[in-house]
Amino acid sequence: MELNSIKDAFDRVTKKQKVSSSKSQEAIEQISQEIDLALSRIQSATPQPDHNVILSELKAKLKEMAPLGQLEGPQKELNLALSKYTKLLEKQFNPDISKSYRNVDFDFHTVNQIIASHLYRENMFDIGDCFVNEARVDAVVDKKTHFLEMYRILESMKSRDLGPALKWAAVNHDKLQQNGSDIELKLHRLQFVEILQHGSRDEALKYIRTYIAPFANQHFPEIQKLMACILWAGKLESSPYTDLLSPAHWVKLAHELAQQFCNLVGESIQSPLSVTVAAGDQGLPTLLKLMNVMAGKKQEWQCMKQLPVPVDLDQDFQFHSIFVCPVSREQASEDNPPMLMSCGHVLCKQSITKLSKNNSTRPFKCPYCPTEVQVGQCRKLCF
């Protein structure tokens, strides 16, 4: 796509538009002047000319000027530039991206619910409330409460207050342990460093004993390090542990907290709406090309159960393992699972049955290497 040529074409439009409108102004100015002139001649006291003569002279003059005719030329050029620009846009862009749209009932209540959740999740509570009100969305109250709490914790962290975060971690201690997360210890470590910088050694020691010691069985080396820090209370920046002071810890921990929080309340880390729209952005070009090929087969498109072409998405959108049998080109499924042959190559069950001619004891040759394989030795795989 040539954005520069589009810009040039647009500049041409504005240029022609300026010419055309200054011509209009000129024409109007001329007419006013002529009329003014005639007026002053009629009104002038001496010598008294016949006002009817002046009027007809004015008329003749205006006719001769043909002001509307003067406008025609520039107007034509402007129209040309306008239609050229429209055509250029149509050529350079996909003029109708709704071509691949399936005319199905796309329930707007559901779409509205998704939008409301998205707004809350993105910390746009005011706009979310406004939307819920205006679009009369219901049943997103839970999400709002969750995300309100999450952003309250994160906001406090931004102003270096770990209180709400620590409280949340304590309440969810068991669940966090279960998920194998050490975020609680990380929060305590950060708090400990804060105390060490501003508070007394005693206080820091007390903090370690009360809050950090319980983690000893899993994180012993880490705690040893923190203990050593006490030696440098108040001047941590000149210690070997100066890295602990880096503000990056706060940013990273806030991010991790958001992830753990979402995980605990059963939400995804990314907004599902953002993910889907981003996937749509990557998929649309392929689908639109497909529609060009399928032009005239709209009916067929409307009832297709599977896309006829692969839509290539980035790895971020790869949520599931898809195994495609290299022989049959079919996607593996529960009835037709992937099977590992003794040589290490993998085919779908149906392909193996076919290759063995449905005889489980007769060996067959792997299509990818010289190995002789028996059906009985093939193992089902789970990805």
Add this chain to the structure above:
Amino acid sequence: MDPLPNGNNVAAAAAPPSSSSSKLTESLKLEHQLLRVPFEHYKKTIRANHRLVEKEVSAVISALPHSADHDDAIHHLNSLVSRLQGLKRKLEDGSRAERLQAQRCRARLDHLESADGDNISEWNNTRLKRILVDYMLRMSYYDTATKLAESSNIQDLVDIDIFYEAKKVIDALHNKEVAPALAWCADNKSRLKKFKSKFEFQLRLQEFIELVRNENNVQAVIYARKYLAPWAATYMKEFQKVFATLAFTSNTGCEIYKVLFEPKQWDYLMDQFKQEFCRLYGMTLEPLLNIYLQAGLSALKTPFCYEDDCTKEDPLSQESFRKLAMPLPFSKQHHSKLVCYITKELMDTENPPLVLPNGYVYSTKALEEMATNNNGKITCPRTGLVCNYTEVTKAFIS
């Protein structure tokens, strides 16, 4: 090349773009509406200004008197002078509007130009907001649309003012008034004609129906003669059907005629107006959000999304997204794409898949790390099976 299962030419059509810059270009090509809509608006203002000049100038010229007595002549000329002054003032307003609209067109070109690899996530974020505002405007959620646009500072990238023009008509249709809609049709007559729009005819039919409903039969006939007859040649069938309501009246039990009197006809007119309005401004007929969502859902939809252990990160693990995806096709893959259950990373030649004795497959990276941390022991996270790293075998995926 392998023979394809459904063997038609469709499958060969689309070679997906590979590099990220060509992906960006492809994605920018979807932004036709972003540039087209403000341009249509600009064009409309230019045309209106020009028509104003033509009309007024020719009016002034033809209003020049042939002869008049002295005082009349002066009075007449003075009135023409003030008329021209009025025109000048109006043109100044018009040029101001033109300038603003041209500026908006430019802002959008600049916005497209600003997209590059470095700010792409921010740009995508803005795109989502633009798409949401577009959806809200089309659904008549004006307050939220305005708020969202203001809070994100993207007023120049969305078409709030244009949709406010539609709002007047929609509100009126909501109150069962057709006058603003008819005025809008008159304003855009030539373009509607070009699209062969029958919206005006449909409005007229509705007015006729309302007359019949109120048993103003004589007036209804007069109305039909004046406003419906010119369309009759093109839409004879509908014309006949609606005209027959005169015989059936509004309390008819006959299904074909009964529906014509139902209030949902007004909703239908409203939808019809929205379609015509979008067409006129070069917008897509469906909200951008729906288009992107459908494409995204199809691309993401696999049979695995519906299994119990579907990851939360997959939008299709959520009931609402599943509901939307129901009537859409599944995605298709020509080649295996395997994701490690533990690390969520792609298993390819760099990070090949390894098979545990129980048939479960994980990436080399994941198992190697597990083995180093646990003295060569591996625990299958899905079945709890413990085995030695030496027991795993390689699988070759082609």
